[in-house]
Amino acid sequence: MSAPTVRVLGDAQGVAEAAADQVIAAATAAVAARGIFHLCTTGGSTPAALYRALREPSRAAQMPWRETQIWFGDDRFVPRADPLSNVAPLDAQLLTASPNGAASPLVASAVHPWPTTAADAPTAVGAYLEELRAAGVPHTPAGFPIFDLVLIGIGGDGHCLSVFPGSPLALEGASVAAGVPAPTHIEPQVPRLSFSLGVLASARAVLALAPGAGKADALARIFTTATVLADAPAKAALIPQATWLLDTASAEKLPA
Ligand code: 6PG
DSSP states (O other): OOOOEEEEESSHHHHHHHHHHHHHHHHHHHHHHHSOEEEEEOOSSSHHHHHHHHHSHHHHTTSOGGGEEEEESEEESSOTTSTTSTTHHHHHHTSSOOTTOOOOSSOGGGBOOOOTTSSSHHHHHHHHHHHHHHTTOOBOTTSOBOOSEEEEEOOTTSOBTTBOTTOGGGSTTOOSEEEEOOOSSSSSOSOEEEEOTHHHHTSSOEEEEEOSGGGHHHHHHHHHSOOOTTTOGGGGGOSTTEEEEEETTTTTTSOO
C-alpha cells in the first residue's frame, strides 16, 4: 500500500473541523472541474460533529451547497427514521434548520440514502447502483462509482464502511456492493448495506476520521502490522489519495 497523508489533531473536535475544511476544499475543486460535488459520507459517531462544523457560518459560506450531492458508503438496513440509520445524523445536523433558525443549506433531494424500504438487500443494492448511474456519477470500468470524496470512520475491529474482518466484501473481485448480515461482534447488530473496498481506490479522495483512544489499537494494527486486508479492511484506505485525521489519543500507539 502507498502512504496516505496522516494528520494528528488535538481532539475529536479538531478532527471534525479539519475534516470540514477538507470537505470544502474537495467540493470547491470538484465544482471548479466538473460543476458538481459527489460526497460519499459515512455512519458512526464522527459525521455529526463534521456536519455541525460545516454549518458554522464561516464554513457554510465557503461550501458550494447547491452543487453538492450526498451519498452513503453504507447504511444500516433500517428505516431512515430509525436512530440507527446513518442518515439520522445528517437529517439532524444538515437538513434541519440551525438553532438560530437559519434554513438548511441543502435541499432534501440532494441527499441519497440507500433505499432501506426495499424488500431485501439485493433489491436495495440494485436500486442504489441504478440511482448512481441515473444521477450521472462517473464509474470505473469495474462498475465502482467515482466519488469526489469518500468519508469513512474506522471501527475498533479495523473495519470501514460495513466491511468487517472476514467479509467477502474485503476480498479481491468482491461485488461493488452487497447486503451484510448483522454483525455479532460489534454494535449495532443489524443488517447493513455497503459498498466493497473498491469504492475507496475508485475515489478521487478519501478522508478517514478516527479520533479517540478507542481507536488506538485498531490504528496500530492498520498502520504497523502486516495484517492482511481481510483482517483489517480499513487498510484499504492506506492509499495516496487518502487523508487520515487522527487525534493525539487515537495516534498514541503509532510511531512518531
Ligand atoms: C457505520 C459506519 C462504520 C463506522 C465505524 C466507526 O455504519 O457504523 O459506516 O464504518 O464509521 O464503525 O464508527 P465510530 O466512528 O462511531 O467509532
